[in-house]
Amino acid sequence: MENEKHINLEKLLNVIVVVSAKDGRRFRGKLTQYDDYMNLVLEEVEELSKEAPAKHKLIMIKGGNVSSISV
Amino acid sequence: MENEKHINLEKLLNVIVVVSAKDGRRFRGKLTQYDDYMNLVLEEVEELSKEAPAKHKLIMIKGGNVSSISV
Amino acid sequence: MENEKHINLEKLLNVIVVVSAKDGRRFRGKLTQYDDYMNLVLEEVEELSKEAPAKHKLIMIKGGNVSSISV
Amino acid sequence: MENEKHINLEKLLNVIVVVSAKDGRRFRGKLTQYDDYMNLVLEEVEELSKEAPAKHKLIMIKGGNVSSISV
Amino acid sequence: MENEKHINLEKLLNVIVVVSAKDGRRFRGKLTQYDDYMNLVLEEVEELSKEAPAKHKLIMIKGGNVSSISV
Amino acid sequence: MENEKHINLEKLLNVIVVVSAKDGRRFRGKLTQYDDYMNLVLEEVEELSKEAPAKHKLIMIKGGNVSSISV
Amino acid sequence: MENEKHINLEKLLNVIVVVSAKDGRRFRGKLTQYDDYMNLVLEEVEELSKEAPAKHKLIMIKGGNVSSISV
Numbered sequence: 001m002e003n004e005k006h007i008n009l010e011k012l013l014n015v016i017v018v019v020s021a022k023d024g025r026r027f028r029g030k031l032t033q034y035d036d037y038m039n040l041v042l043e044e045v046e047e048l049s050k051e052a053p054a055k056h057k058l059i060m061i062k063g064g065n066v067s068s069i070s071v
Numbered sequence: 072m073e074n075e076k077h078i079n080l081e082k083l084l085n086v087i088v089v090v091s092a093k094d095g096r097r098f099r100g101k102l103t104q105y106d107d108y109m110n111l112v113l114e115e116v117e118e119l120s121k122e123a124p125a126k127h128k129l130i131m132i133k134g135g136n137v138s139s140i141s142v
Numbered sequence: 143m144e145n146e147k148h149i150n151l152e153k154l155l156n157v158i159v160v161v162s163a164k165d166g167r168r169f170r171g172k173l174t175q176y177d178d179y180m181n182l183v184l185e186e187v188e189e190l191s192k193e194a195p196a197k198h199k200l201i202m203i204k205g206g207n208v209s210s211i212s213v
Numbered sequence: 214m215e216n217e218k219h220i221n222l223e224k225l226l227n228v229i230v231v232v233s234a235k236d237g238r239r240f241r242g243k244l245t246q247y248d249d250y251m252n253l254v255l256e257e258v259e260e261l262s263k264e265a266p267a268k269h270k271l272i273m274i275k276g277g278n279v280s281s282i283s284v
Numbered sequence: 285m286e287n288e289k290h291i292n293l294e295k296l297l298n299v300i301v302v303v304s305a306k307d308g309r310r311f312r313g314k315l316t317q318y319d320d321y322m323n324l325v326l327e328e329v330e331e332l333s334k335e336a337p338a339k340h341k342l343i344m345i346k347g348g349n350v351s352s353i354s355v
Numbered sequence: 356m357e358n359e360k361h362i363n364l365e366k367l368l369n370v371i372v373v374v375s376a377k378d379g380r381r382f383r384g385k386l387t388q389y390d391d392y393m394n395l396v397l398e399e400v401e402e403l404s405k406e407a408p409a410k411h412k413l414i415m416i417k418g419g420n421v422s423s424i425s426v
Numbered sequence: 427m428e429n430e431k432h433i434n435l436e437k438l439l440n441v442i443v444v445v446s447a448k449d450g451r452r453f454r455g456k457l458t459q460y461d462d463y464m465n466l467v468l469e470e471v472e473e474l475s476k477e478a479p480a481k482h483k484l485i486m487i488k489g490g491n492v493s494s495i496s497v
Contacts, residue, residue, distance in 0.1 A: 020096075079175075413497050
């Protein structure tokens with residue numbers, strides 16, 4: 001419960017998460033990788049934006065493009 | 072009351088806060104984690120934006136997406 | 143009156159200031175804390191934006207969201 | 214499966230990927246180079262934006278302009 | 285006339301300047317302080333934006349919000 | 356074909372390239388200089404934006420304003 | 427003709443240049459100073475934006491506000 005240098009995303013690994021991106025897109029998929037810049041790799045991904053529904057085997061979302069990760 | 076290298080959010084830990092995000096969304100929830108980049112973890116979260124009311128068990132809001140935290 | 147590494151906000155501590163934020167909101171309140179990133183804590187805060195007048199006991203405004211501080 | 218300093222794009226080298234850019238453009242091409250800033254080089258590139266379909270022999274996309282890479 | 289690590293604003297100290305800010309506001313006032321991030325302090329300030337003319341005793345303009353300083 | 360600290364633009368030196376800039380402008384010209392921030396110098400430059408066609412003997416495009424470089 | 431840590435603006439010193447700024451303004455004037463952040467000082471400056479033609483004795487343009495410099 002203390003202040004940390006980096007928030008620990010480890011307990012979200014292999015969990016289905018929803019990522020909201022700054023470019024307006026939203027993705028639901030399994031978080032399989034992340035790094036110190038909060039670049040994220042999701043697998044078995046569903047893109048939730050209405051205009052352009054799409055599925056991706058794998059997507060790497062740039063940390064600078066991540067707004068939030070929720071479960 | 073002195074200038075500090077990092078504002079101390081410790082007294083907001085486990086407190087219900089409202090977070091305004093740069094992407095226009097607002098969240099009310101319990102602040103359970105934060106780090107030096109002001110990445111925040113809220114739990115038992117209510118999204119206050121009118122268009123898309125939603126509840127999240129947990130949300131990690133990217134520091135770069137945080138505009139303000141109020142109580 | 144010399145160039146300084148960081149502008150000294152110390153004389154604004156405990157002074158009522160108006161903070162203009164990049165997200166379009168404006169706040170009037172007592173400056174009670176700040177840090178090197180110009181993250182600010184205001185207390186007894188009045189939000190001056192017309193659409194959504196509001197009062198906050200305390201607000202932490204992210205440095206990256208601060209446009210100006212005036213008295 | 215651990216937290217890493219940099220997400221490893223090596224397994225995407227020489228793979229056909231789709232890059233979504235912050236400026237709204239989308240590109241499909243073979244990833245032939247990348248660096249620590251996620252600057253990317255694609256070859257045999259098709260620009261997928263409808264308004265201005267175009268082909269490029271090679272494009273270097275600035276890391277700061279990359280939103281996501283998907284396969 | 286050589287390349288310098290930081291442009292020297294010293295000769296503008298105590299001079300009436302016009303500051304154009306990224307948020308669209310323009311200020312005319314006496315430059316009384318600045319730092320390495322180009323955070324500026326103006327005193328006896330007139331806000332030149334038409335919609336909301338205003339006077340400020342003192343304003344601190346965030347370096348990241350400064351577009352230009354002219355005399 | 357390995358990950359590099361900086362993508363090597365050397366083979367584009369003295370080549371005619373098209374630079375897409377974040378401010379919406381596009382330039383075609385000979386790349387004669389670049390640096391680690393991807394600041395670029397083009398010579399014998401044609402500005403491809405329709406509204407304001409223009410020619411420049413030389414243009415320095417700020418790295419932060421570069422979206423992509425294509426050939 | 428080699429990659430450099432910083433593009434050398436020295437040969438543009440005391441030359442009449444046109445600076446395009448991110449805030450949409452364009453300036454023509456003599457480049458008399460610059461620094462590592464590409465903060466620029468122009469003297470005898472004409473502002474080329476149509477809506478608000480203006481002359482400035484001297485303008486300091488923040489590096490982060492510079493899109494391009496052309497001759």
